[in-house]
Amino acid sequence: MTIKTIGFVAHDEKKSELVGWVEKNQAKLEQLSILSTGTTGGLIQEKCPQLSIQRLKSGPLGGDQQLGAAICEDRLDAMVFFIDPLSPHPHDVDVKALLRLAILYNVPFACNLASADALLNLL
Template identity: 50%
Template sequence: MKTHKNIALVAHDNRKKDLMEWVRWNVETLIPHHLICTGTTGRLIEETIHEQLLKTGKETTIHISKLKSGPLGGDQQMGAFIADGKVDFMIFFWDPMMPQPHDVDVKALLRIAVLYNIPTACNRSTADFMISSPLMNEAYERTIKDFSDYLNRDIS
């Protein structure tokens, strides 16, 4: 991980308001980084950041990549970004009280984040701890398990 992070931001519909509030609160910290968002969340984050910048009178370039909406493949795209080393950490405000039509995609995304040792926050408290960590603005070398034994296993 370099000093400037690639931050995945994802939220289920019932948690988008919470994530926008969190983004508003942390806009100054987020601006220098590259944000990678699933579809609707990305649009809302872009609008939220622009509103905050207008209030402060700051003119800044925001680096946001918007993927497809989660249920339309965005969760899987995000998982591919993680597997390809294009995500440094993920903030995913998911809704534990509402079944999602794409629950299997959500589970796969969380699984791939753990597999590749990506710091992941699933609630505001954890997101606050992550973004306020001294490691947020430092280079960091995360450990990734060596899967060569698995890849070279005998399948007979």
């Protein structure tokens, strides 16, 4: 599997964890095209301005669905989605739809640090 485009999204309580992971791995990530939901992408850009990130809408405002569309259109090869399992999310159905599409279209996705590291080893 060749990963050319990766998507990033994180729930509020996991955003700093994802940003830290991206900072630690930015040398590998520089060679990829990056799609990210708006808020998460903005936080990543602040810490890693050398990364080229296409920011979509915020997750609850349609960003999760935009990532889902990228999966359906074969424009997303992998996804890192740090999910907060301990907090309720008003847009939970969007999250489930995004994960369902990743599974349906056989797009690898990481939901925590360990799986994100494993995904990055595919590069």
